[in-house]
Amino acid sequence: MSVRRLAPDHVQPASFAFDAANENWADQQIAKYPQGRQASAVIPLLWKAQEQHHGWVPRAAIEAVAKKLDMAPMRVMEIATFYTMFNLQPVGEHYVQLCGTTPCALRGAEALKKVCEEVIGPQSTVSADGKLSWLEVECLGACCNAPMAQINFDYYEDLTPENFRALLDDLRHGRPVKPGPQNDRSCSEPLGGGETLRDAALYDGTVIGAGDWQARIADQRKAAAEAAAAKAAAEAAAKAAEATPAAVETKPATETAAAGRPKPSEPKQPSGAAHDTPAANGKVSAAAVKESARPADAKPTTAAPFAGKPEAAAKAATDPALAESKPELLTVARDNKPDDLSLIWGVGPKLATMLNGMGVWHFDQIANWKADELAWVDARLTGFKGRATRDDWISQAKKLSTGWRPDSALGDKPVK
Numbered sequence: 001m002s003v004r005r006l007a008p009d010h011v012q013p014a015s016f017a018f019d020a021a022n023e024n025w026a027d028q029q030i031a032k033y034p035q036g037r038q039a040s041a042v043i044p045l046l047w048k049a050q051e052q053h054h055g056w057v058p059r060a061a062i063e064a065v066a067k068k069l070d071m072a073p074m075r076v077m078e079i080a081t082f083y084t085m086f087n088l089q090p091v092g093e094h095y096v097q098l099c100g101t102t103p104c105a106l107r108g109a110e111a112l113k114k115v116c117e118e119v120i121g122p123q124s125t126v127s128a129d130g131k132l133s134w135l136e137v138e139c140l141g142a143c144c145n146a147p148m149a150q151i152n153f154d155y156y157e158d159l160t161p162e163n164f165r166a167l168l169d170d171l172r173h174g175r176p177v178k179p180g181p182q183n184d185r186s187c188s189e190p191l192g193g194g195e196t197l198r199d200a201a202l203y204d205g206t207v208i209g210a211g212d213w214q215a216r217i218a219d220q221r222k223a224a225a226e227a228a229a230a231k232a233a234a235e236a237a238a239k240a241a242e243a244t245p246a247a248v249e250t251k252p253a254t255e256t257a258a259a260g261r262p263k264p265s266e267p268k269q270p271s272g273a274a275h276d277t278p279a280a281n282g283k284v285s286a287a288a289v290k291e292s293a294r295p296a297d298a299k300p301t302t303a304a305p306f307a308g309k310p311e312a313a314a315k316a317a318t319d320p321a322l323a324e325s326k327p328e329l330l331t332v333a334r335d336n337k338p339d340d341l342s343l344i345w346g347v348g349p350k351l352a353t354m355l356n357g358m359g360v361w362h363f364d365q366i367a368n369w370k371a372d373e374l375a376w377v378d379a380r381l382t383g384f385k386g387r388a389t390r391d392d393w394i395s396q397a398k399k400l401s402t403g404w405r406p407d408s409a410l411g412d413k414p415v416k
């Protein structure tokens with residue numbers, strides 16, 4: 001470490017002022033800080049003053065910076081004397097900071113010091129021609145290229161007494177020099193070049209490209225998406241299978257208990273349509289028996305539309321002789337983006353899961369059901385048979401498939 005004192009009076013200039021360009025630059029730096037915090041610009045201004053004054057900071061510059069920043073000169077002096085980046089003594093045109101810390105010392109920094117003394121002279125003095133000065137400093141963070149020196153703004157590494165002496169000579173005489181390692185290595189590679197990752201194939205894309213990797217990754221992604229979709233469908237089907245009639249009967253209000261949704265036992269329910277399980281009240285069972293007693297040729301061969309005819313729907317749901325036709329079903333939702341079927345009035349989470357388990361995922365599927373397909377579905381709404389007809393799912397789904405959405409998450413109650 002060097003002693004941090006101002007240069008003697010006989011080398012101090014009488015005054016200092018930023019030139020016009022630097023004055024403008026200083027104003028811009030000050031403007032970066034909030035009002036009343038101009039002192040924060042002290043380091044940049046000192047740095048610019050040093051740059052303008054041939055690489056060192058005289059007392060007059062310290063005072064000028066203090067005045068510009070409205071600081072006490074002592075406060076600026078404290079900064080200038082604390083940070084070794086500020087030179088308080090005159091320096092040569094090429095200012096050599098030679099690292100003398102352990103790694104550089106172990107790699108020959110002592111020999112380099114001798115070169116400095118021989119070529120330049122004592123530490124902290126400027127050579128007679130004004131070209132060179134030097135100072136021993138602490139680690140400059142380039143230990144892997146030790147020993148090294150910083151000369152003005154550049155690092156010169158892997159120095160030996162020979163190449164360092166030649167370097168100083170080139171600088172003194174204005175010849176071009178090469179910053180960085182002064183031997184044949186690149187950056188911090190081992191001497192003689194890198195020892196690892198030398199296979200050229202690592203860099204031409206052939207390794208990563210082996211076996212058409214893009215197609216392989218695409219196939220892997222596709223397989224993963226299909227597996228995920230199949231798993232989701234299997235889980236939905238399993239949940240639907242768990243919803244047995246007995247289980248539903250013990251909790252008949254589960255699907256209809258949501259706020260604002262009419263309960264089966266409420267008197268406002270449309271006649272013949274309010275009960276989750278038509279067989280539960282006995283009425284439909286009797287009707288079914290009656291219906292089944294009709295001659296075969298008297299039975300409908302094609303299903304009549306049941307919308308608005310809950311009793312007929314109930315028959316369709318329970319009478320195997322009535323025409324049913326399996327609608328188009330999907331194994332998984334298209335693009336894995338199922339519609340929110342619970343937006344259909346009367347469809348809650350349980351029914352939505354049941355529909356998904358059947359293969360119904362989208363509004364447009366329901367919207368396109370024919371009467372016989374509606375009957376097929378209605379007959380399979382375990383615990384809720386007849387619900388699809390009673391709540392006119394087809395009309396609701398037609399509206400929903402256009403993009404229309406109800407105000408309530410429960411759906412829009414169909415007008416009977």
Ligand code: FES
Pocket residue numbers: 099100101102103104105138139140141142143146147148
């Ligand atoms: S010890 Fe010299 S650069 Fe770190």
